[in-house]
Amino acid sequence: MKPSRPRRWIAAVATAAACACVAAMAMAQGVPATGAQAQAEPAAAPVAVRYLDLRRPEPIHGDAAAGKAKSEVCAACHGVTGTATTAIFPNLAGQRAEYLYWELVEYKRGAQPESPMTPLATGLSEQDMRDLAAYYASQQRQPAAQDPQATVDPTLAEAGRRLFLNGDPDKGIAPCQGCHGPEALGYPLAAQADGAHLSPYALYPALRGQQSTYLQSRLNAFQQGTLLDSTNDMIMHGVAQRLDAQTIESLAAWLSSLPP
Ligand code: HEC
Ligand code: HEC
Structure with missing residues (x-):
């Protein structure tokens, strides 16, 4: 049998020392607080963004010369000008800056924890990623080694x-x-x-x-x-x-x- 509304209100106030504000608000509005409201509910966690929405990406601009200077560590696998040293590493030369930038963002987010790119991308700043993307985008495509x-x-x-x-x-x-x-x-x-x-x-x-x-x-x-x-x-x-x-x-x- 459902308790009547006044009884629930009384119970709520009696049990909800921690929720006095809820009860007070309800009273101020002339509405009895329900049992559910009176329970101390944990604050709703912010909804985590589970994936990147790339349906309307903005153009990416970076400083290619600065990117070249920052690319020394990348050259061991991707080659000095973005043509990979072996077939297991991707070529980056001539790929669009927008694509390269968002791939780096994904690695930085930890999308592929096993990838060698994950620790490398973690250390890159927003500006680094834009500059590196601009640098590789500006490079000529070359035949693989x-x-x-x-x-x-x-x-x-x-x-x-x-x-x-x-x-x-x-x-x-x-x-x-x-x-x-x-x-x-x-x-x-x-x-x-x-x-x-x-x-x-x-x-x-x-x-x-x-x-x-x-x-x-x-x-x-x-x-x-x-x-x-x-x-x-x-x-x-x-x-x-x-x-x-x-x-x-x-x-x-x-x-x-x-x-x-
Ligand atoms: C130890 C080797 C290694 C180094 C050093 C390295 N990468 Fe990579 N990179 C990889 C591998 C392997 C992949 C692809 C495989 C994967 O996704 O795990 C990759 C993928 C990428 C991609 C995505 C390419 C695509 O077509 O989607 C970009 C962009 C990239 N690397 C940029 C960089 C930049 C910038 C640096 C220097 C800061 C760098 N990488 C350093 C090995 C390396
Ligand atoms: C409806 C559009 C669409 C079709 C059709 C499509 N692709 Fe893709 N493909 C994409 C998009 C978008 C990406 C970028 C994904 C990302 O952000 O990593 C991609 C990425 C890729 C990549 C990764 C490239 C890299 O550098 O890492 C490969 C490989 C690929 N596609 C192969 C194919 C092949 C092979 C086919 C045909 C069987 C195909 N795609 C059909 C849209 C498409």
Whole structure:
């Protein structure tokens, strides 16, 4: 049986020394405090932002010369001008500053705790990330140190080319070029800002001539959902669900074999 309202009010005041303010407020409003209000509830924790909303990113500006000076520590893996030293590290040269910047932010947030980038990015300031992004964006794309064309299987690469350009409707694979551009240099209209001068497509990365092992590990991470820190990661998570080991291998073979 439900207690009548006055009884609940009395009980609330009697038990709620810690909640005198609640009861007082309720009384001031002429409303009896309910039992639920009278219980000492912990203050609501602020809702943690679980992922980055990258749907309307602002243009990123940095000082490329300052970025070059700060890039010494990066060169061991990404090369002096942003062409990686081995296939496990990504090339950064010629990638858009917006994309590079937000990748650094994700590492700094700890999106991938296992990555060697996590401790490195933790020490970067906001200005460092903008300068480094501007520096690598300003660099020319170069052929990889070890020419991947020397080893790539042409049948595999051809399968990758077809998938990239046409997708595979039977397997539900979207054509990658729809977002990464027919030349795999990123979304073709990325530079065109929308009405609010924000360019959502600036964050669709170039894949042309990217390192093969890196491409495969990245696609595996999207597929397995271990890389789900932003709205853009979610896009690729969806795309990658339709891929398997063979399609990933063929896509990486073709993309890495393209001249820069
Ligand atoms: C010890 C090797 C190493 C060093 C040094 C290093 N990186 Fe990286 N970097 C990696 C690896 C490995 C990845 C990709 C794998 C991953 O996500 O864990 C990566 C990824 C990146 C990416 C994302 C690229 C993409 O296509 O998404 C950016 C941007 C980047 N690094 C910038 C930097 C900058 C700037 C520095 C110097 C402050 C630096 N890295 C130093 C190994 C390194
Ligand atoms: C609907 C748009 C869309 C389609 C279709 C798409 N991508 Fe992506 N892709 C993105 C976005 C956005 C990102 C950036 C994700 C991030 O922030 O890390 C991305 C990132 C990537 C990366 C990571 C690049 C790097 O430097 O780390 C790879 C690899 C990739 N895509 C491969 C593919 C392949 C292969 C296909 C076709 C099977 C494809 N994508 C189809 C939107 C798309």
